[in-house]
Amino acid sequence: KQEVTQIPAALSVPEGENLVLNCSFTDSAIYNLQWFRQDPGKGLTSLLLIQSSQREQTSGRLNASLDKSSGRSTLYIAASQPGDSATYLCAVRDVGAQKLVFGQGTRLTINP
Amino acid sequence: GAVVSQHPSWVICKSGTSVKIECRSLDFQATTMFWYRQFPKQSLMLMATSNEGSKATYEQGVEKDKFLINHASLTLSTLTVTSAHPEDSSFYICSARAPGTIAFLNEQFFGPGTRLTVL
Numbered sequence: 001k002q003e004v005t006q007i008p009a010a011l012s013v014p015e016g017e018n019l020v021l022n023c024s025f026t027d028s029a030i031y032n033l034q035w036f037r038q039d040p041g042k043g044l045t046s047l048l049l050i051q052s053s054q055r056e057q058t059s060g061r062l063n064a065s066l067d068k069s070s071g072r073s074t075l076y077i078a079a080s081q082p083g084d085s086a087t088y089l090c091a092v093r094d095v096g097a098q099k100l101v102f103g104q105g106t107r108l109t110i111n112p
Numbered sequence: 113g114a115v116v117s118q119h120p121s122w123v124i125c126k127s128g129t130s131v132k133i134e135c136r137s138l139d140f141q142a143t144t145m146f147w148y149r150q151f152p153k154q155s156l157m158l159m160a161t162s163n164e165g166s167k168a169t170y171e172q173g174v175e176k177d178k179f180l181i182n183h184a185s186l187t188l189s190t191l192t193v194t195s196a197h198p199e200d201s202s203f204y205i206c207s208a209r210a211p212g213t214i215a216f217l218n219e220q221f222f223g224p225g226t227r228l229t230v231l
Contacts, residue, residue, distance in 0.1 A: 031218075032217075032218065034219065034220060036222070041203075041225070041227070042224060042225060043116075043118075043205050043222045043223050043224040043225045044156075044205070044207075044222035045222070046219060046220070046221055046222070049217060049219045051217065089155065089156075091220075093218075093220075098144060098161050098169075098209075099146065099158055099161055100146075100158075100220060102155050102156055103155070104154075104155045105155055
């Protein structure tokens with residue numbers, strides 16, 4: 001059974017810093033991996049999707065990497081801003097599966 | 113990215129009544145939609161997977177007679193909470209899977225959520 005873990009559970013950093021959020025998964029037979037952000041009381045916004053054959057994806061100040069063999073993904077946020085404050089969720093879709101398996105999320109706070 | 117809408121965004125109802133929540137994919141056809149429930153400060157809990165034109169597949173522990181799901185078209189799924197009780201109060205989020213095209217790559221998009229409060 002696939003399990004997804006995100007570390008740390010919460011992170012607080014000053015504005016302008018570069019930071020890394022971690023995601024690990026137990027079964028490497030994944031179809032794809034998605035990173036989402038969720039603001040309080042809101043739905044999820046898809047940030048990046050990495051196919052199993054890919055190593056990384058970039059969008060603006062965000063870069064997500066995937067190391068399938070070691071069961072790890074990282075989300076790198078460059079030059080953090082207060083508007084980046086949110087909960088970041090990592091989710092994997094296993095090969096042959098319909099659903100996403102989510103981690104518990106990292107609650108990120110960027111201090112001005 | 114693609115847009116998924118939910119309606120209503122919040123609803124307050126009396127105990128014993130039924131509430132219907134709509135989920136629409138606005139700019140793509142979704143053969144598969146998902147319904148989640150989220151409690152405060154917790155991650156999402158998948159309730160059911162819905163494929164257009166067929167019965168929904170419910171996760172273990174989710175009462176299918178209480179949470180009725182209909183996926184009548186490629187752009188609309190509905191969740192009806194029947195005979196709602198205060199313990200059903202929660203944040204319900206739907207999601208739609210986009211096609212496996214170059215543009216969408218089977219990415220999953222989420223609606224803004226519906227806050228249900230049962231008095």
